[in-house]
Amino acid sequence: MTASLRVWRERLFAGPVSSVVTALIVAAIVAIGWPLLRWAVLDATFSGATRNDCTGGGACWVFVRARFGQFMYGLYPIDQRWRIDLFAVIALVWVALLFVRSLPYRAWVGLGALVILPPLGVWLLGGGFGLQPVETRQWGGLTLTIFLAVYAGLIAVPLGILLALGRQSRLPAVRLISIIFIEFWRGVPIIAVIFLASLLLPLIMPAGADVDRLARAVIGLAFVISAYMAEAVRGGLQALPTGQHEAAKALGLSYWKSTGFIVLPQALRISLPAMTNEFIALFKNTTLVLVVSILDLLGIAQASLADPNWVGMNMEAYAFTGLVYWLICFALSRWSKSLETAGGAPRGH
Known part of the structure; x- marks a missing residue:
């Protein structure tokens, strides 16, 4: 018996009670998993x-195939x-380059991604400057879900860092504003934020002024x-040993230099798991834009069910969207774990 099998045996069958609990869990998995496997795979129709x-008694994945374009776009x-x-190809290749540790000027490549990719994405999706304009009301599906999460995150992360620093500030006015x-x-x-930003904000804006409803949703999500994010970063700042601050002072570094080069990088590594959790929550909360008729992935799934040709495809629609959300959230959590392990995140003392 290998060492790993011995460890699992000790964990799952450590005693009579543990063995009974393990047997009950296995029985529950079989009782639930087998019918689910039959419905989703064995008895399902794929072509x-x-x-x-769809003549079988299982899932009708033909519905997903027929609507796949709308689910994505x-x-x-x-x-x-x-x-x-x-x-998508440009962004994936650019981000993949950041994982090449031997890449020269990797920091500049990362900075270029932050500066170039966001406006490039808005231009390619929205059009103009030589491209056919596409109104945001035509955006939807997984594309819109990712757009909402990424662009709200691009605003939320730096704003959260500034708020965390502001809450730690010695200036009473800055600290009070950050806390409020x-x-x-x-x-x-x-x-409520999405609803107010999308429906009530236009009523209080000056006549003739207008902000796209998608932009309003992004800003609302970003603020929340x-x-x-600020609380996650603040936890990382508080977890740093006081010796780090004292060492920076001993070197004669100014507040901004010590914060930017010594304190903040370590605090962000400590805060990375919590920040990833908040981003995963943001990704899942993008489904709330459905209340203002913005059709993200879940919204498109629900709208597809109104087609009389596909009535009764609720299980397939929600199973597919749920699987997509789970895969992306799981990938984000594993990515965060790999960064934490590779970065050797320091721990507070």
Whole structure:
């Protein structure tokens, strides 16, 4: 018996009670997993074009195949979807380069990604400057879900860092403003923020002034998540040993230099798991934009169920969207774990 099998045996069958609990868990997994496996795979229908092709008693994945384009792109014009694909390839390749440790000027490559990719994505998706304009009401599906999460995160992370530093500031005014901002946005439900930003904000804006409803949703999400990001970063700042601050002072570094080069990098490594959790929460909370008729992945799934040709496909629609959300969230958590392990995150004493 190998060492790993011996460890698992000791964990799962350490005694009579542990053995009974293990047996009950295995029985529950079999009782639930086998019917699910039959429905999702063994008895499912994968090929076809219409509901009439689904003759088995399992899942009708033909529905997902028929609606796959809408699940991914929403109502984005079919002849313009290449723009989304192009940006996805550029972004993935650029981000993949950051994982090459031997890459020269890797920090500059990362800075270039932060400076170039966001406006490039807005241009490719929205059009203009030589590209056919596509209104944001035509955006949808997984594309819109990722757009909301990424662009809200790009605002929330730096804002959260500034708020965390502000809450630790010795300046009473800065500290008070940071505390009020954080506590206010933490106390407001995200769904209320999205609703107010999308429906009531235009009523109080000056005549003729208008902000795209998608932009309003992004800003609303960013403000709420930035408050939680601030608390995550503050936890990292408080976990740092006091010796780090004292060493920076001994070197004669100014506040901004000691914070930027010594304190903040270590605090962010400590805060990375908590920050990743907040980003995962942000990704899942993007589904709330459905209340203002912005059709993200879940919204497109629900809208697809209204098609009379596919009535009754609720299980397939929600199973597919749930699987997509789970895969992305799981990938984010594993990525965070790998960064934490590779970075050797320091621990507070």
